[in-house]
Amino acid sequence: MANQSDTKTKILDSAEKLFAERGFSETSLRLITSKAEVNLASVNYHFGSKKELIRAVLARYMDVFMPAAAAAIIQVKQQKQCASLDDIFSSLVSPLLDLNTVRTEGTLIFLQLLGRGYIESQGHLRWFITTHYGQYLTQFVHAVAESAPEIPAAEMFWRLHFTLGTVVFTMASADALTEIAAADFEEHNDIEAVIRKVIPYLSAGVSAPVG
Template sequence: MNRAFQLSVSTRDRILDAAEGLFADQGFHLTTLRQITQAAEANLAAVNYYFGSKQELIRAIFRRRLDALNAARLERLDAIEEDDSRADLEAVLDAFVEPALEFTRGGDAEGQRFMQLLLRAFADRDTALHEAMRQEYAHVMRRFADAVSAALPGADRTRLRHQLDFIVGALTLTMAESALKDTRIIAAELVQFAAAGLRGSLDHRIPESARRTLEATS
């Protein structure tokens, strides 16, 4: 990296950039703070000052990207609901899906790197990280759950939360498919698939024994 550019970027951002790249390439467990500080041309004291720990550094990386992504999602949802408080189901799902696909397409290096990082997080099964991110963005999921529920009168809210998790999983795998480039077509297909599943579930009740298990784990 050009030294003049290094000096123009804050120490905090250099650490975040270096850590994001190393975590994406090597994983969270194999990457050391020493490697990160060397790549960022910083020292361990700076990591401790800005983040406190390796785990908090990982969370800061996710927040930096997911804050922007979820702001874009909510902005689209706000625009939809301004026109119609009970928005069309496909429009609501599109507001959730398309910004994520846009973020990882078009040859954007940052988007591709973060997508790698996201897949690492799923593969490593870091439950503490998953739970931290779930709590961090619970308000976003509630907004979309409310909008989907308004578009589907009679939907079971407990069941709906699990169904939205299914959609998040499908979206994550779609984001990982680097051969797919046309975000509009991909988003439209995923939205159509998700909307069909959500509507279809209204006509198919789950067995009572399964319902009790579902409610107990919610």
């Protein structure tokens, strides 16, 4: 009991980093436990299975981010009666960057995990996210729809998924991209700089004239 949460946390810390970098199926429990310096069997003792470990890793971020994001959106809608798309997207920057204070590289890891989960999973993660955090997602969709009332709902459905794709893919390759940008353009971007770059792109895309 003494070191329970210590071992559990060591596993989570080690796992989230490796999952974000290499993907879920490319990361073995052996790698996780050796980096965490705990015994292989402890994963199954504390989490039951690899699948449940994956969900626990994601939940630790979602439980922090989702309520914070919801509060930020409510706040921006109170301050401006007609919040723009840029306002809505920008309001998410603080909750995202606050994840860096919770854990080293928290923002990057969270977004990479989200991307991996969306693309890799055969459904169990998508199901986990929508059933556990569906209320927040609905709230976000409504806020965006309000800010771009000229876009029909069906079109908005597609554009929000385009947006998710842009963010998730960018974050999954963020390390490689910042490296190339540094070499080719002598730009030195951290995660916040990348987020700030992507927002104008997203806003313009979501509110583009309907073909």
